[in-house]
Amino acid sequence: MPEEAGFPHAKRFRPGSGPLSRSGSCPPGGRVVMLTADGGGGRRQQPPLAQPSASLYPEAVELQRRSLPIFQARGQLLAQLRSLDSAVLIGETGSGKTTQIPQYLYEGGIGRQGIIAVTQPRRVAAISLATRVSDEKRTEVGKLVGYTVRFDDVTSEDTRIKFLTDGMLLREAISDSLLRKYSCVILDEAHERTIHTDVLFGVVKAAQKRRKELGKLPLKVIVMSATMDVDLFSQYFNGAPVLYLEGRQHPIQIFYTKQPQHDYLHAALVSVFQIHQEAPSSQDILVFLTGQEEIEAMSKTCRDIAKHLPDGCPSMLVLPLYASLPYAQQLRVFQGAPKGYRKVIISTNIAETSITITGIKYVVDTGMVKAKKYNPDSGLEVLAVQRVSKTQAWQRTGRAGREESGICYRLYTEDEFEKFEKMTIPEIQRCNLAGVLLQLLAMKVPNVLTFDFMSKPSPDHVQAAIAQLDLLGALEHKDEQLTLTPVGRKMAAFPLEPKFAKTILLSPKFHCTEEILTIVSLLSVDSVLYNPPSRRDEVQSVRKKFISSEGDHITLLNIYRTFKNVGGNKDWCKENFVNSKNMMLVAEVRAQLRDICLKMSMPIMSSRGDTENIRRCLAHSLFMSTAELQPDGTYATTDTHQPVAIHPSSVLFHCKPACLVYTELLHTNKCYMRDLCVVDADWLYEAAPEYFRRKLRTSRS
DNA sequence: GAGCACTGC
Incomplete structure (x- = not known):
């Protein structure tokens, strides 16, 4: 069937068309220093600097280190970086920049007076890089080279090179x-523009300037990025020079479709089977779709079709991949397929950056992604399927050429591609800023309203965050200046969304800190509930025993208590469709939060069987996130009268309580409230009489 | 009457 449907692609080979091709062109923009594998401008041999005892161990690691393209440019690079306060370094994948630059700087003596920090957007990256560089330096992790991520600090007094998550460095800055x-x-992987890296841009720039003014040890700042579009970085750091490093990416052929594809799922299916019938079975395929439901449906279809292929066609091993998939199933994408089987991995954008799979020869890119957008008019975050940016498309394409040359099928026309946004909108312009502002205020930045962001969030956006922090009682307005109240300072100590930090701080008043710690921990990690769509009935019947009519928070609390009672038993988790990995994480988060409470000398009490106090506590801290039942049976939020609905995942989905607190609004097809708790309207008025008086006035007008 | 991209402290 699909093999008859006709392959939607025009055969077009475009060598050197994108940033991934070998013949990478010079990045656009001003001062560019070319540093290529053959030495670029000059091939001076640098005298060996503080080279450690590597020569005593003529092992493969050192050889490999020297064979990296970057090695030839070492001396020149080091000379440049030593003389500069700030630099922007572009390096293609495989250039070795992340592992080598920190070592060059250290060997060049830059780590002598202070630690060299290397930030990463992801924990696993920070950990594996530290391990890798430690190996290269022939030391144990945690000695010369270490890492710091949440729950895990493997550094010592000897540590000179430290890999850490961007969020971790930001927290240190407090x-x-x-x-x-x-x-x-x-700042590595700067092109990803995570909210933490974006805030760090401003923090390191200010620290650099201030240290200079105070005559302290200068702070060197190096921004590393994979994309060539770095004008913004250079401009922001006072015209810092841009250094270009050649990589070792294999060439990738790119095919566009002749016609726009109105049904990208169908087009993807056709492409997969076209490749499957033509290519040797050892070559694996990676398909990018948008979400769990789509991926599971496509996986099923692929398996069904693969059963009925003509003789001589390879077998197919179809593997779905998305973040909420249990860990054991995620791991299957790394295992080799049995002989004669082709792996077809159907993935969300998790395979774009977070998970790297070897052996991918073909990438099928639908050009679609599910992502959060910020709607400045309604102030709502909307989760919607949309076009990827050009940068994202290149990132996906690059997944085909990691070990050898690859092929990427883009299920859109070249004209369509040209109309894609150049860059993904940075996270800082797409999400709630309350947490970021709280952190900046905790760092005592002189004025958060004029903070030097590389890409400024809209003023509405900033105002909304200030309003939220104000409602939580975190802000003090003194002489036109915003500062934190004592409560605000305490809130900033928790690695949580501000409203959850406030919930914890209020809990002693309701004698339920133990329970609130559990609930907040459960809410601040990915869902601990695993809901395979194919086993829905089974899930529902097994979950019945935990369900509380008081809502999701109490239900989750019941599940956690049982989990603890069975000692975190894995079989219990499996039987009850509980994601054990996330549950373990909950326990870790909880321990960390409890520690912070103890350091603040907070009394930690348990409400025992009393759940009303827990709900009162939630009502008092989340009063700005409430909805009321309307006469027509629908719900509307209390503050803006936005029509909302109970999310189908809620235990209250079939119920109609009069008054609810929610922890999140999610706009998909409808505006859904997630994680709900039944509350008494009186508690809300009690919590914020002033706020609700104002609400009443606005509702009358 | 019906659904949840991805990180991170």
Whole structure:
């Protein structure tokens, strides 16, 4: 069937068309220093600097290190970086920049007076890089080279090169905004523009300037990015020079469709089977779709079709991949397929950056992604299927050429591609800023309203966050200046959304801190509930025993209590469709939050069987996130009268309580409230009489 | 009457 449907692609080979081709062109923009594998401008041999005892161990690691393209440019690079306060470094994948630059700087003596920090957007990356570089330096992780991520600090007094998540460095900046420990901060993967990296841009820039003014040890800042579009980075860091490093990416052929595809799922299916019938079975396929439901449906269809293929056609091993898939099933994408089987991995954008799979020869890119958008008019975050940006499309394409040359089928026309946005909108312009502002205020930045963001969030957006922090009682307005109240300062100590931090701080008043710690931990990690669509009935019947008519929070609390009672038993998790990995994480988060409470000398009490106090506590801290039942049986939020609905995943889905607190609004097809708790309207008025008086006035007008 | 991209502290 699909093999007859006709392949939607025009055969077009476009060598050197994108940033991934070998013949990478010079990046656009001003001062560009070319540093290529053959030495670029000059091939001077640099005298060996503080080279450790590597020569005593003529092992493969060192050889490999020297064979990296970057090695030839080492001397020149080091000379440049040593003389510069700030630099932007572009390196294609495989250039070795992340593992080598920190070592070059260290060997060049830059780590002598302070630590060299290298930030990463993801924990696993920070950990594996530290391990890798430790190996290269022939030391144990945690000695010369270490890492710091949440729950895990593997550093010591000897640590000179430290890999850490961007969020972790940001948190460190709260207690020391000048980053005094560090002589150099390398912001890696800057092109990803995570909210943490974006805030760090401003933090390191300010620290650099202030340290200079105070005559302290200078702070060197290196921004590393994979994309060539780095004008913004360079401009932001006062015209910092851009250094270009050649990589070792294999060539990738790109095919566009002749016609726009109105049904990208069908087009993907056709493409997969076209490839499957033509290519040797050892070559695997990676398909990018948008979400769990789509991926599961497509996986099923592929398996069904694969059963009825003509003789001589390879077998097919179809593997779905998305973040909420249980860990054991995620791992299957790394295992080799049995002989004669082709792996077809159907994935969300998790395979774009977070998970790298070897052996991918073909990438099928639908050009679609599910992502959060911020709607400045309604102030709502909307989760919607949309077009990827050009940068994202290149990232997906690059997944085909990691070990050898590859092929990427783009299920859109070249004209369509040209109309894609150049870059993904940075996260900082797409999400709630309350947490970021709280952190900046905790760092005592002089004025959050004029903070030097590389890409400024809209003023509405900032105002909304300020309003939220104000409602939580975190802000003090003094002489036109915003500062934190004592409560606000305490809130900033928790690695949580501000409203959850406030919930914890209020809990002693309701004698239920133990329970609130559990609930907040459960809400701040990915869902602990696993809901395979194919086993829905089974899931529902097994979950009945935990369900509380008081809502999702109490239900989750019941599940956690039982989990603890069975000692975190894995079989219990499986039988009850509980994601054990996430549950373990909940326990870790809870321990961390409890620690912070203890350090603040907060009394930690349990409400025992009393759930009303827990709900009162939630009502008092989340009063700005409430909805009321309307006469027509629908719900509307209390503050803006936005029509909302109970999310189908809620235990209250079939119920109609009069008054609800929710923890999140999610706009998909409808505006859904997630994680609901039944509350008494009186508690809300009690919690914020002033707020609700104002609400009443606005509703009358 | 019907659904949840991905990170991170």
